[in-house]
Amino acid sequence: MRIGRVLRTSAVVAAASLALAACGDDGGNGGEAGGEEGGVAEKSCEGGGDASVTIGTKFDQPGLGQKTPEGMDGFDIAVACYIAKQIHGDDVNVEWKEAPSAERENLLERGDVDMVVATYTINDERKQKIDFAGPYLLAHQDLLVRADYEEIKSEEDLKDASLKLCSVTGSTSAQNVKDDFAPNADLVEYGGYSECMTGLQNEAVDAVTTDNSILAGFASAEQYKDKFKLMNFNLSDEPYGVGIKKGETELRDQINAAIEKMVADGDWQKFFDTHLGPSGFKADTPTITEK
Amino acid sequence: MVDDLAFLFDKYNVVAAFWVTVQLAVLSAIGSLIWGTALAAMRVSPVPIMRGFAAVYINAVRNTPLTVILVGSSLGLWQTLGVTLAGERATEVNFRLAILGLVAYTSCFVCESLRSGINTVHVGQAEAARALGLNFGQVLGRIVLPQAFRSVIGPLASVLIALTKNTTIAAAISVAEAAALMKTMVENEAHLLFLVTVIFAFGFVFLTLPTGLILGWVSKKVAVKR
Numbered sequence: 130m131r132i133g134r135v136l137r138t139s140a141v142v143a144a145a146s147l148a149l150a151a152c153g154d155d156g157g158n159g160g161e162a163g164g165e166e167g168g169v170a171e172k173s174c175e176g177g178g179d180a181s182v183t184i185g186t187k188f189d190q191p192g193l194g195q196k197t198p199e200g201m202d203g204f205d206i207a208v209a210c211y212i213a214k215q216i217h218g219d220d221v222n223v224e225w226k227e228a229p230s231a232e233r234e235n236l237l238e239r240g241d242v243d244m245v246v247a248t249y250t251i252n253d254e255r256k257q258k259i260d261f262a263g264p265y266l267l268a269h270q271d272l273l274v275r276a277d278y279e280e281i282k283s284e285e286d287l288k289d290a291s292l293k294l295c296s297v298t299g300s301t302s303a304q305n306v307k308d309d310f311a312p313n314a315d316l317v318e319y320g321g322y323s324e325c326m327t328g329l330q331n332e333a334v335d336a337v338t339t340d341n342s343i344l345a346g347f348a349s350a351e352q353y354k355d356k357f358k359l360m361n362f363n364l365s366d367e368p369y370g371v372g373i374k375k376g377e378t379e380l381r382d383q384i385n386a387a388i389e390k391m392v393a394d395g396d397w398q399k400f401f402d403t404h405l406g407p408s409g410f411k412a413d414t415p416t417i418t419e420k
Numbered sequence: 421m422v423d424d425l426a427f428l429f430d431k432y433n434v435v436a437a438f439w440v441t442v443q444l445a446v447l448s449a450i451g452s453l454i455w456g457t458a459l460a461a462m463r464v465s466p467v468p469i470m471r472g473f474a475a476v477y478i479n480a481v482r483n484t485p486l487t488v489i490l491v492g493s494s495l496g497l498w499q500t501l502g503v504t505l506a507g508e509r510a511t512e513v514n515f516r517l518a519i520l521g522l523v524a525y526t527s528c529f530v531c532e533s534l535r536s537g538i539n540t541v542h543v544g545q546a547e548a549a550r551a552l553g554l555n556f557g558q559v560l561g562r563i564v565l566p567q568a569f570r571s572v573i574g575p576l577a578s579v580l581i582a583l584t585k586n587t588t589i590a591a592a593i594s595v596a597e598a599a600a601l602m603k604t605m606v607e608n609e610a611h612l613l614f615l616v617t618v619i620f621a622f623g624f625v626f627l628t629l630p631t632g633l634i635l636g637w638v639s640k641k642v643a644v645k646r
Contacts, residue, residue: 231606231613258611293510298591299603317510318600320592324495333499334510 174201174210180217184209185228185242185372189321192346192404193248201225203346204404205369208265208388209246211396212371215387216380230300234258237374244384245372248343250301251419260377261370261419262384265397267412270302270364271341273348273357275329281336284362287311295325295334302339310364322347329357336360340367345410359410370419385417424615428605437601438623444518444587444597445627449580451523456530461560463535474531482528486589490521494593511594518590526583533575537568540644573639580635581628598623 186205187194194205206225213221228236228247236242237259248268251261272294274281281287287310294311296303298318306316317334319325326347328334337344341359348357371384391397392414401412428434462474481489497503498513505520507513541564549563588599598620605616 231610234610235613254608254611298594298600299605299607301607304604304608315509315511316594317514318591318594318596319494320491324491327495328499331499 174206174213174221174223179222180220181222181224182213182217182244183224183226183242184213185226185233185236185245186247187229188225188227190248190343190346191350193342194246196225196227202404204266204342204400205246205248207400207404208391208397209244209371211391211400212244212246212384212387215390216383233372237372240374243373244380247372248340249370249372250340250367251370255372258375260373260375260381262373262381263370263388263417263419264368264415265371265388265391266342266369266401267415268340268342268367268369269362270305270338270367271344271362272336272338272360272364273329273344274336274360275332276356276358278335278358281360284310284364288313291315292336293317293334295319295328295337296339297322297325300339305365306338326353338364341410342367342369342405342412345405345408348408348410349405354407357408359408361411368415368418381419385420388415389417421615424612425619428609428612428615428619432601432605434598434601434619434623437596437598438627440595440597441584441587442627444515444522444590444595445580445584447519448522448526448583448587451519452526452530452579452583455523456527456534457565459527459531460534460538461565463531464538464560466556478528478531481524482532484525486521486525486586487592489525490518490589490593493517493521511596514590514594518587518593518595522583522586522590526579526586529579529582530576533572533579534565534568536575537570537572538564540571541567567644570639570642570644573635573642577632577635577639581631584628584631585624 186201186209187203188196190203190205193203194201195203210223213223226236226242228242228245230247233245233247233249234255237245244262246265249255249261250268251264255261272281281292286292292311292314294306294314295317296306296319298320300318303316303318306312306314317325317328319328322337322339322343325334325337329337337347341361344359347353348359371388373380373384388397391400397414405412459474459478462470463478465471494514494517498517503517504513505516507516545563545567546559549559554562587597590597591600591603594600602616602620606613609616
């Protein structure tokens with residue numbers, strides 16, 4: 130069995146490293162996160178009409194925004210698609226553009242994209258440069274552990290120094306661990322969450338920590354189903370908003386109206402259950418704060 | 421601009437991050453020099469199996485991307501096989517594994533530079549030494565390598581500069597060096613992206629430019645006059 134594990138890890142290593150080298154894309158990790166039925170056109174939101182809108186999103190976030198051979202897939206994609214259809218009509222053409230975390234403000238400021246729907250936490254520093262609509266999801270930082278793991282029971286247990294946590298290098302979640310709720314923990318920071326997930330599987334780390342929505346996306350992926358569980362700790366508030374260019378109040382009102390309609394229609398719950406539900410992740414319907 | 425710069429240096433410990441980079445670079449440089457010299461000795465040795473091993477090792481390792489080597493040592497050696505190199509905390513383990521990976525990779529280039537240096541030593545020198553009754557180890561250690569090293573200081577400086585910059589890849593396996601801090605700063609201060617980039621670019625120039633100048637001067641000083 131040793132050989133089997135080695136081979137399996139080498140495959141993940143190769144995939145993860147190639148992805149790292151290519152700057153982005155977390156490398157075939159998530160697979161079919163959602164399992165949503167429907168053709169390419171529906172998934173990618175290409176109605177074939179005249180109206181077109183460019184949306185920045187993540188391409189490497191299983192369950193939220195992921196580029197797959199069949200088109201774009203995930204909760205962010207479904208929400209962005211819904212908003213675009215509400216504003217521009219059902220036959221709107223959406224052009225998806227990758228929006229890595231560090232690039233999001235720049236993409237909006239330069240006008241390369243009309244809006245950014247990319248696990249974009251609303252905060253004051255970002256509001257100095259751009260405006261937000263929404264939020265469309267209230268996420269919290271949380272822990273993902275193996276399904277049979279019993280060592281951590283409450284947030285108090287995070288003070289324990291022997292705890293091995295894993296997150297992504299330089300991410301806000303990793304900084305929260307160091308500065309805030311687990312300064313003594315042994316924090317491992319990798320280039321992507323896929324490396325943390327293999328560490329969790331191999332029992333090299335005890336828990337992976339970041340926004341529960343991202344963790345739920347990974348835990349909902351086919352190959353990880355039923356292996357991991359979310360602790361449901363609310364370690365921080367991460368309201369995900371739709372980023373728009375500063376001063377576009379009309380667009381903001383339109384997006385907010387679309388989000389409210391999505392929640393009222395029950396479509397929000399449908400998207401949520403399809404893309405993030407399988408991990409047992411629960412979230413309340415969002416309330417618009419950016420008016 | 422100046423205010424932003426003061427703000428960044430006040431909020432983040434840039435010097436500490438670069439200190440980790442220096443530690444990585446220096447420790448890996450020492451390791452690669454030792455292992456690279458051993459590899460070069462194997463490549464020119466009269467024992468076919470040693471020559472074969474060194475040739476296969478070098479061609480396998482130097483053609484593997486460094487990211488694969490480093491992520492592979494962390495995921496494969498540590499996570500799967502439980503190799504910790506006597507480190508207790510995960511951060512220690514990954515720091516040591518990063519040095520291991522950097523040494524494994526850089527020593528290939530050290531070896532190849534050194535081998536070209538060995539080729540600059542006239543074959544008559546080795547023949548004369550052998551005629552005096554020195555064995556292979558003595559010929560290499562006392563006659564050939566000292567002259568070879570003196571002629572490859574310049575190329576080794578390039579290898580050292582490349583190594584210093586390659587240490588940034590260790591950020592991918594949880595080593596808190598300069599590139600890891602840069603990621604943190606970009607995440608928090610995306611509006612100062614340009615300034616952050618300039619700080620780190622300048623930081624590396626500050627480390628590598630003197631390395632090149634000093635070793636260039638040394639290489640002139642010690643060059644074998646023929």
